[in-house]
Amino acid sequence: MSKRWLVTGGAGFIGSNFVLEARKKNLAKVLTLDLLTYAGNRTNLSAIEKDPDHEFVHGDISDPSLVRSLIESFKPTAIFHFAAESHVDRSIDHPGIFLKTNVEGTFVLLDEARKYLSGGGGDPGEPFRFIHVSTDEVFGSLGAEDPPFTETTPYAPNSPYAASKAASDHLARAYFHTYGLPVITTNCSNNFGPWQFPEKLIPTVVLAAIEGKEIPLYGDGLNIRDWLYVGDHVQAILRIHEAGIPGETYNIGGNSERTNQRVIETILSILDQERPRSDGHSYSGQVRHVTDRPGHDRRYAMDASRLKRELGWTPEFSFESAIGETVRWYLANEEWWREIRSRKYAGERLGVLPPLKKGAK
Incomplete structure (x- = not known):
């Protein structure tokens, strides 16, 4: 197999969905590099634990010697860079950790890839690509009537x-512009689906509801996000790797704008049917408005028309068509999220990431 993919953050939410799909379809040999901080979990990759074409390395993308040795020995034909600290509240409490991982870590990966290619590395039969996975949050906030974010x-x-x-x-x-490194950047909207860490909005709502806890809703609940099913995101990344143009940026969106309040109402309606409360009441009675967080962007929306026009990709799933399956996944995988709860976030316990301030979500 000529394709060899180095995937950073491959034990996290989006990264693990990508790795599992790559190996399920036998698209490439995969080397997963993950530090296993609070949101990384090797259990996410248990289905390919014995796969001879998948290797897992526990390590830090900010470590130049480690990254260099992995690139030189594995000789990747592509690097898919998913590794990132991504929780906004945690970035407010502990911004330095986000700078180390998201900025310094990305620099190390880019620079070691540059050195590898400039030193004669790479496969002549398989053009090298560096896929840098980013977020819609870099664009800031939209007003209610503003057009969606574009690549410009x-x-x-x-x-x-x-x-x-x-x-x-x-x-x-x-x-790309200075060294000619064949980098492609993607900016995606809010993802949801299996393996998402329990402190994110959708799993937080599901688990708080079935555990009989208050369900937090920031501010007036009218903040709007565009929701993208993680399986669709994976397919978009694969298509961009296959046909995207180095040096370009592609927006990936789900065409599913929803207020946070509507998202919560949809989830609770599903739970009322799938796992009704013992007292016969709706889970909606557990919702509590909480103080809005600082710098809470009002609306995100992504214009993914370039991806459709140039590469032929559109999302297969709407929010409604995938949220039910997502809720049922959390109900069926209680052992997974209870194990995470029992270790009280491994990164915090190991001193990798300090805990959130009391009351933060």
Whole structure:
């Protein structure tokens, strides 16, 4: 097999879905590099634990010697860079950790890839690609009547997380224009689906509901996000790797804008049917409005028309068609999320990432 893919953050939410799909379809040999901080979990990859064409390495993308040794020995034909700290509230409490991973880590990967290619590395029969996976949050916030973000929307990050991802995007661009490194950047909207860490919105709502806890809703609940099913995101990344143009940026969106309030109402309606409360009441009675977080962007929306027009990709799933399956996945995989709860976030316990401040979600 000529294709060899180095995947950073491959034990996280989006990364693990990507790795599992790549191996399920036997698209390439895969080397997963993950530090296993609070959101990384090797259990996500248990289905390919004995796969001879998949190797897992526990390590830090900010370690140049490790990254160099892996690139030189594995000789990847592509690097898919998913590794990132991505929780906005955590970035507000501990911004330095986001700078280290998202900025310094991306720099190390880009620079070691540059050295590898400039030193004669690479496979003549398989053009090298560096796929840098980013977020819609780098563009800032939209008003209710504003058109969706395009690939040319000016950057205007409003949180330390978004700023760190914006910086990494600029580094990726610079390495293409300065060194000719064949980098392609993607900016995606909010993902949802299997294996998402329990503190994100959708799993937070599901688990708080069935555990009889209050369900937090920030501010007035009218913040809007475009929701993208993780399986669709994976297919978009694969298509961009196959046919995307180095040096270009592609937006990936789900065409599914929803207020946070509507998302929560949809989830609770599903739970009322799938796992009714013992007292016969709706889970909606557990929703509580909480103080809005600082710098909370009002609306995100992605214009993914370029991806459709140039590469023929459109999302297969709408929010409604995938949210039911997602909710049922969490109900059916209680052992997975309870194990995470029992270790109280491995990264916190190991000192990799400090805990959130009391009351933060």
